Amino acid sequence: MEEIQRLRQIIREHDRRYYVEAAPSISDREYDALLERLRALEAEHPELLTADSPTQRVGGDPIAGFKTVAHARRMYSIDNSYDEEELTRWAQRCFEALDPELQQINERLKELDERDADLKGKRDAESKQSREALASDRTALQQQRADRLAAAAAEGYPLPGGYVAEPKVDGVAASLRYERGVLVQGLTRGDGYRGDDITHNLRTLRSVPLVLEGDAPEVLEVRGEVYMPREEFDRINRELAAEDKELFVNPRNATAGTLKQLDPKNVERRGLRFVLHGYGELSEDVNIASHVELVAAAQKLGLITSPLSKQFGTIKEVVGYVDWFEKEKDLLPYNVDGVVVTVNQFALQERLGYTSKFPRWRLAYKYATEQAATELLEIEWQMGKTGKLTPRAKMTPVFVAGTTVQHATLHNVGELRRKDVRIGDTVIIEKAGEIIPQVVRVLDPERADRNEPVELPTSCPICGHTLEMEYDQRRQNDIAQWAKRVEREKQLAAKEDREPETIAEPPPLSELDESGRYCPNAECPGQLKERLIHFAGRGQMDIEGLGEKVVEQLLDAGLVHTYGDLFRLHTKRDELLALERMGAKKVDNLLAGIEAAKDRGLTRVLAALAIRHVGSSGSRILAEYYGSIDALTAASVAEIENFKINGAESGIGPEIAKSLHDYLHSESGQAIIEDLRNEGVKLSEDAKPQAAGSGPLLGKTLVVTGTLQRHSRNEAHDLIAKAGGKAASSISGSTDYLVAGEKAGSKLDKAAKLGVKVVTEEEFEQLLGL
Numbered sequence: 001m002e003e004i005q006r007l008r009q010i011i012r013e014h015d016r017r018y019y020v021e022a023a024p025s026i027s028d029r030e031y032d033a034l035l036e037r038l039r040a041l042e043a044e045h046p047e048l049l050t051a052d053s054p055t056q057r058v059g060g061d062p063i064a065g066f067k068t069v070a071h072a073r074r075m076y077s078i079d080n081s082y083d084e085e086e087l088t089r090w091a092q093r094c095f096e097a098l099d100p101e102l103q104q105i106n107e108r109l110k111e112l113d114e115r116d117a118d119l120k121g122k123r124d125a126e127s128k129q130s131r132e133a134l135a136s137d138r139t140a141l142q143q144q145r146a147d148r149l150a151a152a153a154a155e156g157y158p159l160p161g162g163y164v165a166e167p168k169v170d171g172v173a174a175s176l177r178y179e180r181g182v183l184v185q186g187l188t189r190g191d192g193y194r195g196d197d198i199t200h201n202l203r204t205l206r207s208v209p210l211v212l213e214g215d216a217p218e219v220l221e222v223r224g225e226v227y228m229p230r231e232e233f234d235r236i237n238r239e240l241a242a243e244d245k246e247l248f249v250n251p252r253n254a255t256a257g258t259l260k261q262l263d264p265k266n267v268e269r270r271g272l273r274f275v276l277h278g279y280g281e282l283s284e285d286v287n288i289a290s291h292v293e294l295v296a297a298a299q300k301l302g303l304i305t306s307p308l309s310k311q312f313g314t315i316k317e318v319v320g321y322v323d324w325f326e327k328e329k330d331l332l333p334y335n336v337d338g339v340v341v342t343v344n345q346f347a348l349q350e351r352l353g354y355t356s357k358f359p360r361w362r363l364a365y366k367y368a369t370e371q372a373a374t375e376l377l378e379i380e381w382q383m384g385k386t387g388k389l390t391p392r393a394k395m396t397p398v399f400v401a402g403t404t405v406q407h408a409t410l411h412n413v414g415e416l417r418r419k420d421v422r423i424g425d426t427v428i429i430e431k432a433g434e435i436i437p438q439v440v441r442v443l444d445p446e447r448a449d450r451n452e453p454v455e456l457p458t459s460c461p462i463c464g465h466t467l468e469m470e471y472d473q474r475r476q477n478d479i480a481q482w483a484k485r486v487e488r489e490k491q492l493a494a495k496e497d498r499e500p501e502t503i504a505e506p507p508p509l510s511e512l513d514e515s516g517r518y519c520p521n522a523e524c525p526g527q528l529k530e531r532l533i534h535f536a537g538r539g540q541m542d543i544e545g546l547g548e549k550v551v552e553q554l555l556d557a558g559l560v561h562t563y564g565d566l567f568r569l570h571t572k573r574d575e576l577l578a579l580e581r582m583g584a585k586k587v588d589n590l591l592a593g594i595e596a597a598k599d600r601g602l603t604r605v606l607a608a609l610a611i612r613h614v615g616s617s618g619s620r621i622l623a624e625y626y627g628s629i630d631a632l633t634a635a636s637v638a639e640i641e642n643f644k645i646n647g648a649e650s651g652i653g654p655e656i657a658k659s660l661h662d663y664l665h666s667e668s669g670q671a672i673i674e675d676l677r678n679e680g681v682k683l684s685e686d687a688k689p690q691a692a693g694s695g696p697l698l699g700k701t702l703v704v705t706g707t708l709q710r711h712s713r714n715e716a717h718d719l720i721a722k723a724g725g726k727a728a729s730s731i732s733g734s735t736d737y738l739v740a741g742e743k744a745g746s747k748l749d750k751a752a753k754l755g756v757k758v759v760t761e762e763e764f765e766q767l768l769g770l
């Protein structure tokens with residue numbers, strides 16, 4: 001069946017975008033609809049079902065750069081439903097499979113059937129009579145069964161131990177393995193059988209204890225959700241926007257994207273959290289018989305569980321919780337997309353077992369994302385400070401998920417073309433998880449009287465400079481790879497004296513692959529206001545007194561046309577004084593602020609110039625490595641892309657390298673740098689003390705007290721620093737561990753009061769991985 005093939009291919013592509021790239025292009029609901037369609041087709045044609053169908057496997061392929069490790073117990077996905085009645089039907093199925101009375105009735109019905117089958121062929125009177133008796137027995141049993149089910153339905157399918165309902169936190173599943181109380185491994189779910197080893201990243205989370213409290217068992221694997229609070233998500237997206245990088249579409253993708261970081265320092269900065277919702281391998285000495293007991297035991301060990309985890313006797317009560325929680329969930333500081341319902345007792349879970357992909361004892365109820373239909377009126381092109389022109393849909397205002405919406409971002413030309421939105425179309429928009437509204441799709445793309453595709457600008461609407469296009473990096477790589485393979489095949493064929501085999505060529509780059517259209521003129525007035533605001537901003541040149549309002553005034557009065565003009569403002573004191581609300585004191589402050597900004601150094605200057613793809617962290621890495629703008633300008637693209645720091649990848653990718661190189665060698669870029677240099681702006685970076693690297697203690701603060709047997713105090717501090725941690729001398733709320741040697745004294749009391757974990761010298765060595 002062609003449709004099955006096609007659906008599988010489409011779904012795999014979405015899986016890759018979602019799990020591997022953390023950048024989905026359709027909503028979960030649409031994705032689930034595709035999967036449902038495939039499942040239905042496979043059910044109709046079971047002979048076409050294959051083990052590698054997306055309906056049979058969970059998650060995505062492993063991520064490059066991480067070690068994959070087999071899970072001690074498989075990590076399943078969870079079947080989900082958007083339908084409350086489905087929740088009740090699920091409970092009914094569980095009840096039917098578990099209730100002893102129904103089991104008995106079913107057994108007896110089966111017996112009757114077997115006996116009936118034996119008698120079937122026989123024609124004698126006795127057999128006939130027996131069969132009649134059997135039939136009436138069956139009717140009675142069936143009635144009994146129906147009565148039992150009706151009674152159970154009325155009660156809400158009660159189970160011994162009941163059900164547990166928990167928020168379905170919208171993040172990424174992870175498994176933490178503790179051996180004798182020490183965190184030894186953290187894995188992603190991966191394909192369910194094997195996950196990526198992200199131990200070093202998970203260690204940086206404050207909510208992930210490196211050592212468990214109290215009596216920890218031999219082996220304890222807990223599973224839970226790594227997620228990003230909304231506030232943190234907003235902050236990161238603001239930062240990305242300031243660096244003109246692609247934004248994360250929601251906190252879940254931000255979490256996935258963060259966990260993929262190779263450098264744990266980048267993870268530490270992004271307040272991720274962990275909340276427990278399940279378990280993996282448990283050693284014999286673990287005495288836990290239910291989900292509720294798991295949660296209680298985990299809390300005692302210092303793990304974080306959901307305060308909203310609730311036990312209920314019946315599914316009716318669970319449905320009540322689901323209804324109540326629908327409004328309530330929006331008040332939480334993190335995104336929740338549903339409720340996970342679990343059969344509480346492990347013994348019952350075992351009896352229910354698993355399908356090829358899901359446990360039968362768990363179901364995720366998902367709240368639907370609100371959507372609305374409206375008319376697309378116009379495509380506007382907005383210019384950002386790096387000169388990127390972003391298409392934005394202007395629509396007839398429509399109310400969706402609590403607010404009136406009339407703009408939706410389309411990100412880039414690629415997305416505009418892939419969604420093929422046209423003026424006059426009715427479009428479906430959606431606000432999923434606190435995000436800027438998105439155009440999901442066109443309602444009726446087959447409509448005969450549609451307008452022509454949207455016309456794209458080819459030159460800058462403000463300065464007229466020809467625009468530059470950028471294309472999806474992955475597609476570019478695919479094409480480059482193909483060219484290499486063709487070349488290799490040619491050489492091989494020549495050697496073996498045969499015709500080279502043809503290797504299918506990937507489709508050429510087109511508008512569908514376009515990731516950005518830019519005005520490359522760094523002096524384009526269309527970018528000037530945004531550029532100046534950014535230049536003067538906090539993380540950049542940090543010029544006091546130069547906010548948005550003042551920038552506007554300076555531009556309106558024609559006092560500033562370039563960054564360099566800012567540093568010449570001191571010659572225009574009178575003109576400044578003539579501006580509205582600009583007294584002598586304010587002018588002096590502004591001029592002093594500008595003067596002070598000259599000494600910020602190369603890191604800040606690079607970040608301030610708003611060079612495409614070059615953000616603050618990239619600027620820091622580059623400035624610290626090269627030391628001066630001249631050294632940086634002398635470097636080739638390949639050098640910038642490939643230099644190593646202490647043998648490790650620098651984190652500067654090809655996009656950054658090319659964009660920076662282009663800028664430093666462009667006429668406008670060079671003019672800007674020379675101008676700044678002439679004005680005395682510092683274009684070098686002083687050598688920095690060795691930045692804390694990675695290590696098992698990254699992001700953790702430790703205090704050492706008392707006398708250790710094997711290490712002096714100074715040695716211990718060195719070891720902590722080498723492991724990426726901070727050694728502090730006094731305990732506070734932000735201390736993670738107190739390392740207590742002999743005669744530890746008063747710090748122990750303080751640690752107890754503040755809830756700081758106390759570790760022995762041995763445990764300390766385990767933490768260090770010694």
Ligand SMILES: NC(=O)c1ccc[n+]([C@@H]2O[C@H](COP(=O)([O-])OP(=O)(O)OC[C@H]3O[C@@H](n4cnc5c(N)ncnc54)[C@H](O)[C@@H]3O)[C@@H](O)[C@H]2O)c1
Nearest residue numbers: 014018024026027028031077078166167168169173277340
């Ligand atoms: N938009 C796309 O392109 C796209 C692509 C692939 C997948 N998806 C989405 O991803 C879903 C499949 O992903 P999935 O397999 O991770 O399933 P899922 O996200 O629907 O649910 C399972 C996961 O929920 C998490 N979870 C959160 N809170 C939990 C709790 N209290 N108890 C237990 N688990 C909890 C766990 O990590 C678990 O693995 C699909 O339903 C689809 O909506 C979307």
Ligand SMILES: [Zn+2]
Nearest residue numbers: 460463519524
């Ligand atoms: Zn321009």
